[in-house]
Amino acid sequence: xxxxxxxxxxxxxxxxxxxxxxxxxxxxxxxxxxxxxxxxxxxxxxxxxxxxxxxxxxxxxxxxxxxxxxxxxxxxxxxxxxxxxxxxxxxxxxxxxxxxxxxxxxxxxxxxxxxxxxxxxxxxxxxxxxxxxxxxxxxxxxxxxxxxxxxxxxxxxxxxxxxxxxxxxxxxxxxxxxxxxxxxxxxxxxxxxxxxxxxxxxxxxxxxxxxxxxxxxxxxxxxxxxxxxxxxxxxxxxxxxxxxxxxxxxxxxxxxxxxxxxxxxxxxxxxxxxxxxxxxxxxxxxxxxxxxxxxxxxxxxxxxxxxxxxxx
Numbered sequence: 001x002x003x004x005x006x007x008x009x010x011x012x013x014x015x016x017x018x019x020x021x022x023x024x025x026x027x028x029x030x031x032x033x034x035x036x037x038x039x040x041x042x043x044x045x046x047x048x049x050x051x052x053x054x055x056x057x058x059x060x061x062x063x064x065x066x067x068x069x070x071x072x073x074x075x076x077x078x079x080x081x082x083x084x085x086x087x088x089x090x091x092x093x094x095x096x097x098x099x100x101x102x103x104x105x106x107x108x109x110x111x112x113x114x115x116x117x118x119x120x121x122x123x124x125x126x127x128x129x130x131x132x133x134x135x136x137x138x139x140x141x142x143x144x145x146x147x148x149x150x151x152x153x154x155x156x157x158x159x160x161x162x163x164x165x166x167x168x169x170x171x172x173x174x175x176x177x178x179x180x181x182x183x184x185x186x187x188x189x190x191x192x193x194x195x196x197x198x199x200x201x202x203x204x205x206x207x208x209x210x211x212x213x214x215x216x217x218x219x220x221x222x223x224x225x226x227x228x229x230x231x232x233x234x235x236x237x238x239x240x241x242x243x244x245x246x247x248x249x250x251x252x253x254x255x256x257x258x259x260x261x262x263x264x265x266x267x268x269x270x271x272x273x274x275x276x277x278x279x280x281x282x283x284x285x286x287x288x289x290x291x292x293x294x295x296x297x298x299x300x301x302x303x304x305x306x307x308x309x310x311x312x
Contacts, residue, residue, distance in 0.1 A: 003170050007145040007163040008076075008106050009037040014149040015074060016041055019048065024072045025153065028052060030059045035165075036076035036106045056086040060101070064093035067100040072153065079105025079162050080112070083124035087131075094158040095131045102152050103160045108138075109200070109250035110283055110291045111165035117282040121162070126255025128160040129228040135159040135181060136227040138199035143172040144225060147179035155181060164250075166288065168200050171223070184231040190220035193244035193306055196235070198224045198257050201248040204292070207299035208248075212306055219306065227257055232264045239269040244309045246274045248297060250288075253277040274305050 019025045019041070027041050028050040042049040050066075052059040056077055063073040075082070082105050083090075094101045105124060112119035128136045137152075137159065139145040145163060152159050171187065179185075187202065188209050197205035202223045212219045220242055222234055238245060245265060247258035258275030265273055276297055284294055292298055296305075 003142060003167050005142050006037065006165065006167045007139060007142055008165070010142045010145040011076070011104060011149050011163065012037045012041050014146050016044060018150065018153050019045055022072065022153070024070060026050065026066060026071050026073045028059050028063050028073055028075045030054055030056055030077040030081070032077050032106065035078065036104070038076050056081045057089050060086045060089035060103070061093050063101045064089070064097060064099040072100060072102070074102045074104055076104045076106055078119070079108035079121035079124055080119050083121055083127055083160070087127055090128070090134070090160075091131050095133050098133065099158060100156060101158050103158070105160060105162040107165035108162035109164060110288055113287050113291070114285045116285040120283050122250070122252045122278045122283055123255070124160070124162060125227055125251050125257065126259070129260065133157060135229065137161045137181065137225055138227065139163060139225060140171045140199060140202035140223055141168055143170065143175040144179065146175045147177070148225065151179060151181050162199065164200050164288070169203050171202050171206060182226045182229040182231060184234040185223040185225065186220065187223050188219065188221040190218040191242055192218045193246065193309060194220040194222060194238035194242045195246045195248060195302065196222045196224050196238070196257065196261055197248040198227060199250055200288070201250055201297060204297055204299060204302065205248055208302035208306070211299045211303040215303070215307065217306065217310065224257060224261070227260055230260050230264065232268070235261055235264045236268045239265055239271045244272050246276060246302060246305055246309070248302060249277045250297065251277050253279060272309055274309065276302060276305065
């Protein structure tokens with residue numbers, strides 16, 4: 001289904017709706033109300049919007065202070081800066097201090113495209129999931145973004161949600177489905193192998209499923225929208241029932257979704273695995289589609305890898 005609404009806009013719309021009933025919800029921006037699509041929230045609730053400016057460390061500390069005061073702050077800042085420049089504040093002020101801060105990394109992955117490595121955030125999941133008590137999530141489309149934002153508003157504890165910059169094709173028909181933090185969604189059933197994806201690569205995984213189905217391959221697709229806490233049961237079940245796993249992510253192949261899944265597989269039910277993502281190099285500059293194609297984050301590439309795992 002076509003879609004012209006970016007996930008960052010959905011976050012704002014959802015928070016606007018939630019804020020009507022919950023006066024504690026606040027939004028903080030680091031000179032990013034425009035890029036985060038948070039201008040409508042600032043206009044509707046100026047007393048609950050804090051513009052910090054280009055000061056990522058400060059925005060996390062201020063949000064932690066607000067959380068200590070009983071507020072429910074959502075920080076909207078570019079993922080590349082939020083996850084790197086303020087990581088000590090996230091570790092200490094949010095995680096160690098057990099504050100109820102929701103960190104929204106906008107324009108994540110390779111969304112900034114032509115701006116290159118300085119603006120790509122393909123290490124954020126690895127860093128964030130190593131911090132104790134911090135939930136790490138990525139929505140697949142606008143519908144899941146809405147459900148995830150609603151869930152985070154009610155979630156007690158720190159969380160990092162990474163979203164992209166541009167509209168992405170829908171993977172759900174509507175937001176009328178069961179969503180739970182830490183519980184994977186089975187998008188397609190299958191018995192020959194499993195593709196595990198998160199965020200914008202879920203669409204790629206579904207396209208790969210269709211390509212493999214045309215070859216007579218029964219492929220399961222798991223949307224692992226929560227990288228931490230990880231749905232270990234779904235992974236072990238996939239390993240036992242399908243025997244092979246491919247992970248696909250808009251992230252470095254080190255420390256992200258693939259590594260998280262591999263940690264479960266190797267300890268509980270070892271099966272052949274392949275990790276598809278950004279290799280150990282500065283990601284090329286270009287449109288998201290161009291970067292994905294360059295690194296084999298595509299239906300055709302995954303199909304080839306899958307057939308190789310099946311010995312075909």
